[in-house]
Amino acid sequence: MHDHAPVGLPLGFTLLRLLLLGSATAVAAWALVRPFAPAAAGLPVRRAVTGAAAFGGIAVLLAARASWMPGPAAVALIALLVLPPVLRGEHPVLGRCVAAAAVLATAAAGAWFSGPPSSFAYVALMAAFTGVAWLALCPPAADVRLVGAALGLALLTGLGSVTIAGRLDAPAAGDPLLTRVALRGGPVDVLVVPHMPGWNLVHTGDADLLVGNAPTAMAPARPRPAASGRWALVWLPRGRGDLWLERAGERTTVVVDTGAGTWTGPDVRGPEGPDYASAVLAAKLAGARGDLPWPELTDADAAALRAEVAAIGGPFAIASDSSRRAAAAERVVREEAARLVVEVLPTARDVLVLGGEPRGDHLAPWLHPPDLSTPDGQRYARALADAFPGERPTGAGLAAWTGTSADPRAGGGSPARRVVG
Missing domain, CATH: 2.60.40 (Immunoglobulin-like)
Structure with a gap:
């Protein structure tokens, strides 16, 4: 069913994440330590900090996928991040002014532009990187140190926010x-x-x-x-x-x-989607990727339907839906009814349900509640209740759990999936 790309964290995003984590840690540590360090900190160190801040700010912009930020604003932000490492010498007035303007402008942009809920944390990171990059060009006066420390704290807070929210993680590509x-x-x-x-x-x-x-x-x-x-x-x-x-x-x-x-x-x-999703959910809980066959009519299903037609014995109606499995099941049912000379009448009191909402006494096998009395069934029900509260166990889910469970005590295997009819 799947034609997969490589699974896992893409290499480019992995490098981007490492660059962001490394630069944020280094820049924040320098900014927080600076108020307590000797006042005569060397210019080469500060120039290295401006470079790390530039890399970190650009990494934030890329990680944020900031399509919510207008193009000119993104270009201006990149320019503000790239310019400090290029400048030579100390620029106290310029550094103070640009740092203040960059922080205020970035924060205003984040408040003004409509972005995802995580945009505030990304904006805080961008503003903090930009501010520290320019303040690093200033001699370590008291006000520069204190503002830099505040921006370092903002860096750590923003980084913690996007990390806890999972914004620096990537789900397995193409896997449910x-x-x-x-x-x-x-x-x-x-x-x-x-x-x-x-x-x-x-x-x-x-x-x-x-x-x-x-x-x-x-x-x-x-x-x-x-x-x-x-x-x-x-x-x-x-x-x-x-x-x-x-x-x-x-x-x-x-x-x-x-x-x-x-x-x-x-x-x-289609109508089979929820049944397939139920099986995928069980497979995920059992530790599998979730590559499963689409719900189809098996030989066992067809045999059970033939037995149900024989058990009804008299006229019956059929309730179905537009799924492929229900269509195949209906063909089997009508063929068996013709073989047994049993009428299929829309107005009959007995109804054989092949799809849709399960109701009545005559249900297709996949519409019956699963047997949760077995050890496998109990483990499946407990795992489902823990991971997805309120979710109802299904036969498809139990079959997927039994066939993919990582528990060595789980027996059985996946049922054969052969289309009938």
Whole structure:
């Protein structure tokens, strides 16, 4: 189903993250130690700090993917970061003035321009790097030291904020994404399937949420038949990006990385999407990547349906949906009904449900609740309750858990996936 790009943290982003972490640590440490260091600190050290601050500020700009910042503002910021290492000698007045202007202008830009919820931390990092770069050109007077120390503290605070929020991490590219975010009213669990370029199914808990790929493209997550929680369809472009979530007026973003591969499976917008997502969730909880077969009719399913037709014995109706599995199942059911000379009547009292909301006594095998009395079933139910509270166990999920569990005590294997009919 997947044509994967290399999995894991991309090399370019890894280097960018290391550059940001290293430069922020070095610059912040120098700025915080400077008030307590001898006043006659050498100019070569300060010039090295301006260079580290320039690299760090540019790394922040790249890591932030600051499309929310107008082009001229980004160019001006880069110029302010690059100019201090180029200047020679001490420039106390110029350094003080430009540092103050850069910090104020960057902070104002962050407050004015509409960016993601993480933009404030990125703006703090950009402003602090710029301010320290220019203050390093000034002799270490008392006011320069104190302002520099404040900017060093801002560097560490901003770095801690984006690190804790996971902005310096990247999910496995092209692998289904399972994460948890904080929003007003409590944490929200999020599953993105297949987490590849194109249409993606976003699954959350029961809370009212808006989901989208941009703050101007938000849509409500809604319930789906025979599935717990809420679901939304979001188009994701290639590579790293943001998935936007909103609840009760508060917004946050989830880092996504769809990679450069191509999803070759069926359209996740179809009715089988939630069942597939349930299996993917179980596989993720068991430690697997989540590459699973699309739900299809197996030989065991077909045999169970034939037995159900024989057990009904009289006229029955069929309730179905537009999924490929339901269509294949209906062909099997009608063929068996014709062989047994049993009428299929839309008005019959007995209904054999092949898709949609499970109701009544005659259900297709995949619509039955899973058997959670076994050791595997109990482990699956506990893991699901811990990782995705409120999620209902499914037969597809239990089969995926049994077939992929890393627990050596788990037995069984994945069922054969052969299309029938």
